[in-house]
Amino acid sequence: MKPSLTFKTQKMKAASLGKEDTVPSLVGDLIIQNELDFQVGEEDELYGGYGRVMNSYPYSKFSCYDRELKDVDVNTAVLENDHLKAVFLPERGGRLWSLWDKERERELLFTNPVLRYGNLAVRNAWFSGGVEWNIGVIGHTPLTTSTLFTATLERADGSPVLRMYEYERIRQVTYQMDFWLGEEDRFLNARMRIVNFGNDVVPMYWWSNIAVPASKEGRIITPARKAFTSAKGLVYKTDIPFVNGVDVTRYDNIPESVDYFFELESCDPKYIAHVDGTGYGLLQMSTDRLRARKLFAWGKKTASDHWQEFLSTEHEGKYVEIQAGLAKTQYGCLPMSPHTAWEWLERYGAVSLSEEERRQGFASLRDAVTKRIGENPAFQEMGCVLESTKEMACQCAEVKIKGSGYGAMKNRERALEGRPPISEHLDFGAPEEKQEVWLRFLEDGALTCPDPKDAPGLYPNDESIYMKLKETIKSKNKDNWYAHYNLGLYYFLKGRYKKAYRAFQTSADMRKNAWAYHGMASAAVMRGRNKKARKAMRKGIAMREKDMSYLKEGFRILQMSGGYEEICSLYSGLKRRFQKDGRLRLFYIKALHETGRSREARELLNADGGLVVNDIREGELSLGELWLALERTVGEEPDQVPYRFDFHSA
DSSP: OOOEEEEEEEEEEEOOOOOOOSSOOOSOOOOGGGGOEEOOOTTSOOOTTTTOOSSOTTSOOBOOOOOOOEEEEEEEEEEEOSSEEEEEETTTTTEEEEEEETTTTEEOSOOOSEEOOEEEETTEEEOOSSEEEEESSSSBOTTTTSOOEEEEEEOTTSOEEEEEEEEETTTTEEEEEEEEOOTTOSEEEEEEEEEEOSSSOEEEOEEEEEEEEOOTTOEEEOSOSEEEEEETTEEEEEESSEETTEETTSGGGOOSOEEEEEEOOTTSOEEEEEEOTTSEEEEEEEOTTSOEEEEEEOOSSHHHHHHHHHTSOTTOOOEEEEEEESSSSSSSOEEEOTTEEEEEEEEEEEEEOOHHHHTSOHHHHHHHHHHHHHHOHHHHTHHHHHHHTHHHHTSOOEEEEOOOSHHHHHHHHHHHTTOOOSOSSOOOOOOOHHHHHHHHHHHHSOOOOOOTTSOOSOOOOOHHHHHHHHHHTTTTTTTOHHHHHHHHHHHHHTTOHHHHHHHHHHHHHHSOOHHHHHHHHHHHHHTTOHHHHHHHHHHHHHHOTTOHHHHHHHHHHHHHTTOHHHHHHHHHTSOHHHHTOHHHHHHHHHHHHHTTOHHHHHHHHHGGGSOOOTTOBTTOOHHHHHHHHHHHHTTOOOSSOOGGGOOOOO
């Protein structure tokens, strides 16, 4: 068949993502990669810590998803030829959800049987399965559950191209992904392009995160002899395949959840492969820009199984991740020059080992597969394909699905300054009303003052907006509570917490509003002014007692500032539906324990088979640690945390 591109709907079992949070998470979350020290050589150039961000701002989080699975229609884009069928989810970060090998009638990726969210991403909500395209900041991309601009065009031979793209707000860059299948292609083509159109160097991050089904006899093959990894908060380099007596390329032997970032030499072909016990699996290759490869394995702990089932269903969802990235590790970003485009080509397809190869040890197998891939025309031609498609990558495409309005907003901002658009060929459509508010402000200096009862529709992060705020705060916007609130956000993001607190306080004095009280509490807790933080947070919660996301953020700040008495009092006054939320109940149980009501806390934690916290954070051990502490209050000394509370996979 001739290659085809179709847009369809597919029935899936999915939980509800819920709405975006109404309040920004300013004080930040645990990001495992941000908590590391480095013990590596001066020649390794890991850029450790470069480009770290403390929160998801200006993106709002998704913290109010549930776990109830329902049949839903999910929009898909399907690329297909005689050899492969690739299914994408444009409304969920453009995830490559399935890659079906028609010749062998087998799936090459781990395709989760459900869409179920967990707290593993920059904006909290994340789901496992397929290939995720991570850009911008360390961790799972802010756009992983977002709708991307999705468009179509044709190659010179008439074969269809699927294009997905967006404007990324933290790094303020554009990125696009062009996918196609030629008539005889046995590999899916993925042509990537990031453009820093601005005047400043920006930290840049990209990892193609590939989930593949875990196998008892599964193996990882990549042209490496060493890898970077971490233990007890320390990053170091080690020889492979054996680490502490374990062949880590046979990942089923790995005891705990861990990352191995394989060090590839500049002369090595850039690839990683995963095969099962039959020698069959997925091969991912790229041009040299995508220099690094990684294995993430969940390990063999009870919590490892729990995490995977938590993200899927009971007895399902077992997978490992193989990844490909720009930098040597995910512990830092790379500096990207102004007015620069980074481009590379990735290919995804099947690989099969011979019986003789399956019996080989890692070194022999690595050398044999590396030689075979290096001689494969599908690999050899990638550089030429990347070069020959440069013109195509800068052609306009017909938009089928609209993304956000932030790219359009940025275009208008630049037009007001007499500068060209962020892209000449990517159609970002028109701004939405929430963006028009700020564009009108840039035009005339007067910021529309909304009803303080309404959640802010947009959190700005453009320097031009903040400079205009500072210029007009003593004139046109002198009495505007909303202007002072946003100026407080600016100071907070600059780490000027004292000035931020004053700006938020001015906003609240003008018009009592929950947003400024949250800002005051956030700024106070960052300065260790816990009494002030608790006082402001109580005021804010009193105004948003029916707002789940605000309550979660408010209780979190109260806990950070030692407000256990306040949590107990406020929780008791909540509506029943809020009291049933796992996260709010966990805050309450912790507060009961800290205020001497441990037996009551223990009873509540274990009620109905044990507390379930929908948005338990990756690396967060609070649930298991609280259970242990409560057991000890009644004289128990348990050996093991129960399965339901055990998320300690490392």
